[in-house]
Amino acid sequence: MVGRDGSILPLELSRVGFSAGGRPLIRDISLRLEAGSRTLVLGPNGAGKSLLLRLCHGLLTPTGGSIRWGDGAMAAEGLRRRQAMVFQRPVLLRRSALANIRYVLGLMGMPRHRRQAAAMAALARFDLADLALRPARVLSGGEQQRLALARAWVMEPEILFLDEPTSALDPAATQAVETAIQDFHGSGAKIVMTTHDLGQARRLADEVVFLAGGALEERTPASIFFKGPASARARAFLAGELVC
Amino acid sequence: MHDLAAALSTAASLVSSLDPRVLAVVSLSVQVSGGAVVLAALIGLPLGAALALFTFPGRGAVVVVLNACMGLPPVVVGLAIYLLLSRAGPLGELGLLFTPTAMMMAQTVLVLPIIAALSRQVVADLWEEYGEQLRSLGAPRGSVVLTLLWDGRFSLLTAVLAGFGRASAEVGAVMIVGGNINGVTRTMTTAIALETSKGDLPLALALGLILIGLVTVVNAAVFMVGQAAKRGMG
Amino acid sequence: MLRRIFMAAVLLCSLAGQGMAQERFITLASTTSTEQSGLFGHLLPMFRAETGIWVRVVAVGTGQALKLGERGDADVLLVHDRLGEDKFVAEGFGIDRRDVMYNDYVLIGPKDDPAKVKGVKDVAEAFKRIGAAKAAFASRGDDSGTHRSELRIWKAAGVDVKAAGSGWYRELGSGMGPTLNTAAGMNAYVLADRGTWASFKNRQSLAIVLEGDKALFNPYGSILVDPARHSGIKSADAKAWHQWLTGPKGQAAIAGFKIGDEQLFFPSAK
Structure with missing residues (x-):
C-alpha cells in the first residue's frame, strides 16, 4: 500500500435507504465502519444483507441518505481502486487463471512487464500456482473462489466485501476461503462479510451487524452477540426460529 | 431430376479440372465477401458492444433501426453506393465504380448491421452476467467493450459467419456497383445470375453448388477452430 | 490482435x-x-x-x-x-x-402453336391472332429496346394489352434471358432478339414461329x-x-x- 495518501476508512452511512419499484428494501441505516475489525453482517433471508454490501461498495446508489468515505474528499475513481468484493459466485473471464489476475493488474495500472511475476505470486499465495494456465472457467467451485480472492488480493484493498463467499462450497474449500480471509485481515484489510453459516460467523467475527426487514436491529461485539444479543429478533434468529 | 444430375456432374468437372475462369470467379467472391466481412467486423463489433454498454437518449431507436437494417435490400444498398461512386456522384473522382473495391463497400454496408446488431445482443447478455463484477473491479467502460468482445468471441464468431453468409449469397448489390464485368467484377452470384439468364440452368446450378460448398468449407473451418479454442478455454 | x-x-x-x-x-x-x-x-x-x-x-x-x-x-x-x-x-x-x-427480333412460341401463328408473314397479324386467342404472352415489361419494339407491334395490331389485365398478357419486368426462361416454363409466346435466342439453352418446347418481317428489324x-x-x-x-x-x-x-x-x-x- 505504498504511495497511498490517507485512508478511505472509516465508511460512514447516514440514514441510508434503498427502494426498488416503490418497495423499501433498506430502511434508514446509519452505520460507521472503522478500519481493522472484521464485521459480519447477519440476518434472515431477505433482510437486505447483500444489498447493504452493494450499497457500501458503490454497485448500487442509495435512494435516500448518504454514504461517505474517509474525509469525504476522495474522487470516486480512487475509492473504487482501494476496495474489492468477492461474490457468492465469482465471475471469471474466459481466459486462463493467470490471465484473469493479469487483467486486474492491468486495470490497476501496473506496467505490462511486471504483471506476470506479480500474478504468479498471487496465485502461489492462494495455492493456485499449478493451475495458472488452466482456463478459469473449468476450475472447481473452490478453486474459482480462491482465484477470485487472489484477484482481490492483487488490488491490495483497504476494505474487502464478501457476499456469502462459501455458501456454494464444500467444507474443505470453505476452510481454504476462511484462511484466505484471515490473511486479508492480517495484512490490514477491513473485512465486511455476509454469511448464513453461524459457525463461520463465530470463527471470523469481531463484531456483528444484525439486519432484519431491511433495518439495522443491532450492532454488537461478537463475543457479546453470540452469548446474548440485545434484540428479540436476533435472539430468535440465533435460536433457529423463523424471523422476518 | 435430369437437370440436377447434369448440374452435379458439371460442378464436379469444373472443380476437378480447376477451371481457371471458375477459380478466378471463386477467388474474387472470397476476396470481396471476405474483405467486406473483415471491414464490417472491425466496425460492427465495437459498435454493437458500445450500443450494449453505453446508455444515451435515443438508444432504443438506434437499436430498432440497426435491427431493421439487417433486412436492407441488397439492390437498394447497391443503388445508393452506385449513386455515391458514379462519376456524376460525390465520390465519382475516385473512379471506384465497377471495381471490386466498390463491391466490397456495398457488401460492407449490407453486413455491418448484421454483425453490429448480433454483437450488441451478445454483449448485452454478457454484461448481465459480468456487469457487477467488472464494475467492482473498477474497469472503465471503454476497456469493458474489449473485454466483453473477447469473452464473447465464440458467440460473436457466429455473428461474423452470419455476415459472411449474407455477403457471399447476395447478388443485387454487387451486380449494380460491380457491373458483372467478365474477368474483373464477376463473382459467383453474378455469374449464376448470368448463366440463368442465358438459360444454361445446369451450369448455373453447378456454380451454385460450388458456392454452397465454399460457404460450407468456410463454416466448417471456423467451427473447428472455434471448437479447438473452446476446449482450451472452457 | x-x-x-x-x-x-x-x-x-x-x-x-x-x-x-x-x-x-x-x-x-x-x-x-x-x-x-x-x-x-x-x-x-x-x-x-x-x-x-x-x-x-x-x-x-x-x-x-x-x-x-x-x-x-x-x-x-x-x-x-x-x-x-x-x-x-x-x-x-x-x-x-x-x-x-x-x-432482328423473332417471335417465339410453343411448338403446338395454340394461336395458329405459323405461316403468317406479318408480325402485326400474328399478334392480332395471339390477342384474339388469348394465348399466353410473356412481355419483357422493362422498358428495354425489345420491350419498346414489342409495344409498337401491339399498337400496329390494334390490340390494347393494357386492357388485357393480368390474364394472358404477362409483364415480367425482366431481362431477355429470364423472360425466355419464364416463357418456356409457362409455354407462352414471346418476342426475343435473335442473338439471345440463338445462344439460349433452356428452350423446352419453344421454337421460332415467325421471322423475317421488316417490322422486326x-x-x-x-x-x-x-x-x-x-x-x-x-x-x-x-x-x-x-x-x-x-x-x-x-x-x-x-x-x-x-x-x-x-x-x-x-x-x-x-
Whole structure:
C-alpha cells in the first residue's frame, strides 16, 4: 500500500435507504465502519444483507441518505481502486487463471512487464500456482473462489466485501476461503462479510451487524452477540426460529 | 431430376479440372465477401458492444433501426453506393465504380448491421452476467467493450459467419456497383445470375453448388477452430 | 490482435485489387442481349490484340445503359433504341452516333402453336391472332429496346394489352434471358432478339414461329459519351474502339460471329 495518501476508512452511512419499484428494501441505516475489525453482517433471508454490501461498495446508489468515505474528499475513481468484493459466485473471464489476475493488474495500472511475476505470486499465495494456465472457467467451485480472492488480493484493498463467499462450497474449500480471509485481515484489510453459516460467523467475527426487514436491529461485539444479543429478533434468529 | 444430375456432374468437372475462369470467379467472391466481412467486423463489433454498454437518449431507436437494417435490400444498398461512386456522384473522382473495391463497400454496408446488431445482443447478455463484477473491479467502460468482445468471441464468431453468409449469397448489390464485368467484377452470384439468364440452368446450378460448398468449407473451418479454442478455454 | 486484423484487411483489399491488373481499359455500357449472345467474347480479344485496350462490358437494359452514359459511368455505349439514342445525343450527353449492325427480333412460341401463328408473314397479324386467342404472352415489361419494339407491334395490331389485365398478357419486368426462361416454363409466346435466342439453352418446347418481317428489324448504334460533360472519360481509347467497331475490321468481325452456322448480327456501318 505504498504511495497511498490517507485512508478511505472509516465508511460512514447516514440514514441510508434503498427502494426498488416503490418497495423499501433498506430502511434508514446509519452505520460507521472503522478500519481493522472484521464485521459480519447477519440476518434472515431477505433482510437486505447483500444489498447493504452493494450499497457500501458503490454497485448500487442509495435512494435516500448518504454514504461517505474517509474525509469525504476522495474522487470516486480512487475509492473504487482501494476496495474489492468477492461474490457468492465469482465471475471469471474466459481466459486462463493467470490471465484473469493479469487483467486486474492491468486495470490497476501496473506496467505490462511486471504483471506476470506479480500474478504468479498471487496465485502461489492462494495455492493456485499449478493451475495458472488452466482456463478459469473449468476450475472447481473452490478453486474459482480462491482465484477470485487472489484477484482481490492483487488490488491490495483497504476494505474487502464478501457476499456469502462459501455458501456454494464444500467444507474443505470453505476452510481454504476462511484462511484466505484471515490473511486479508492480517495484512490490514477491513473485512465486511455476509454469511448464513453461524459457525463461520463465530470463527471470523469481531463484531456483528444484525439486519432484519431491511433495518439495522443491532450492532454488537461478537463475543457479546453470540452469548446474548440485545434484540428479540436476533435472539430468535440465533435460536433457529423463523424471523422476518 | 435430369437437370440436377447434369448440374452435379458439371460442378464436379469444373472443380476437378480447376477451371481457371471458375477459380478466378471463386477467388474474387472470397476476396470481396471476405474483405467486406473483415471491414464490417472491425466496425460492427465495437459498435454493437458500445450500443450494449453505453446508455444515451435515443438508444432504443438506434437499436430498432440497426435491427431493421439487417433486412436492407441488397439492390437498394447497391443503388445508393452506385449513386455515391458514379462519376456524376460525390465520390465519382475516385473512379471506384465497377471495381471490386466498390463491391466490397456495398457488401460492407449490407453486413455491418448484421454483425453490429448480433454483437450488441451478445454483449448485452454478457454484461448481465459480468456487469457487477467488472464494475467492482473498477474497469472503465471503454476497456469493458474489449473485454466483453473477447469473452464473447465464440458467440460473436457466429455473428461474423452470419455476415459472411449474407455477403457471399447476395447478388443485387454487387451486380449494380460491380457491373458483372467478365474477368474483373464477376463473382459467383453474378455469374449464376448470368448463366440463368442465358438459360444454361445446369451450369448455373453447378456454380451454385460450388458456392454452397465454399460457404460450407468456410463454416466448417471456423467451427473447428472455434471448437479447438473452446476446449482450451472452457 | 487488432493490429493483426487490420493487416489482414489491408491484405484482402490489395488482393481484391489484383483483379484490376488490366491497366488500359475503357468501360462499355451495352445491352444484355448483345452480352448474352456471346458477341463480345468474339470481338473484344481481336480489338485487344490490335490496340492493347481492354474493354469492360457492363451489360444492362438499353434504358439503363443510356443512364450510365448520362452520368459518365461509361465511356462508350452500344445500344439499340434509335429514338432514345437520338435523344441522348440531342441532349448533349453523347457525340458521333454511328450505325454498327443490326439483327432482328423473332417471335417465339410453343411448338403446338395454340394461336395458329405459323405461316403468317406479318408480325402485326400474328399478334392480332395471339390477342384474339388469348394465348399466353410473356412481355419483357422493362422498358428495354425489345420491350419498346414489342409495344409498337401491339399498337400496329390494334390490340390494347393494357386492357388485357393480368390474364394472358404477362409483364415480367425482366431481362431477355429470364423472360425466355419464364416463357418456356409457362409455354407462352414471346418476342426475343435473335442473338439471345440463338445462344439460349433452356428452350423446352419453344421454337421460332415467325421471322423475317421488316417490322422486326433491330438496329444497334455506337455512341461516344461526351468527354466535356464529365472528368475521367477515356475519350481517346473509347474513340479507338468506336472507330474500330464501325471500321472494316470490326465490321468483318461482326459478320464472322456465328452460332452453329447462323450469322447473328449484320454489319451496317456506312
